[in-house]
Amino acid sequence: MHRRRTAATLAGAAVLAALTAPAAVAATPAPTGPPGPFTTCGTPGAPGFLTTRACIEVNGLQVRLFGQAYPTDPAWVPQNVGFKLSGTAPGLPPGPALYTTVLVPAGGTSVGEILTTATCGSSVTANFSVDNGGWPPSTATVTVTVPC
Template sequence: MNRIALLAAEVAGAATLLAVPAQAGAATTTATGTVTTCGASGLQAGLATKVCVEVTGDQVQLYGQVSLAGPPTPGGPAPQTKELLTTLSGEVVGGASLGSSNGRTLFTASTVQARGVGGTVPCGSTVHGSFGVASFPWNPAPVTVNVVVAC
């Protein structure tokens, strides 16, 4: 991506963040009874990021997702590979930690996910998830989600 396209993608992403309420999320249900809820997208390290919670009964799994903030410039150079430092964490609000996961991944253009946080939670509990991405010279600006586990 050239600098103008990257700047345009960042501005578009920032405008999207301002237009979406902080706790907004989309929920989907799969055939297995799993409900997936994602928090609002954010820009980190020049990329689009979000954190999601998959709930199946009283079992929850969190994941963070990284993708391009916009399409590559047509006819432009291929996106450069970035080394990303990721941090995913989850907790039951007012209760136990569901753990945290720190990782490194190489990102070029395909969407990647960070997983490894989750567990069993009491019905009616609220799960809070956070996902941060850093890549030199950008510091993380974590995205979050809060989900009530209905069971």
């Protein structure tokens, strides 16, 4: 009888230890597939009335080119400004540049959008500039390699 109690006590202790011990964490493999979205903006263009930045957002093989424009003068009054956005990628036919006029508020704004698909490992370049007669140029460029 004493052996049965000892065995039962040991079995109970083992169950209790198993219930209170931290669970083993199973290793899970890293997800596969295209990388998630990321955005890269280049160095600002030469300051003029506005500072410009060219940006590229990549989501898998989908690519979005756009620009950012920020006034350099704290007393900036919101006004319409003309811009030019263009891009290149090896293996893709050159697309037409996007010319657009946008109301630029004191806090700056995102400008334009060119959507395309790029091949894995290719380099995509965005060019963004002020296209407003009589204004000093403020051209910005950025290049991103589309990850595999």
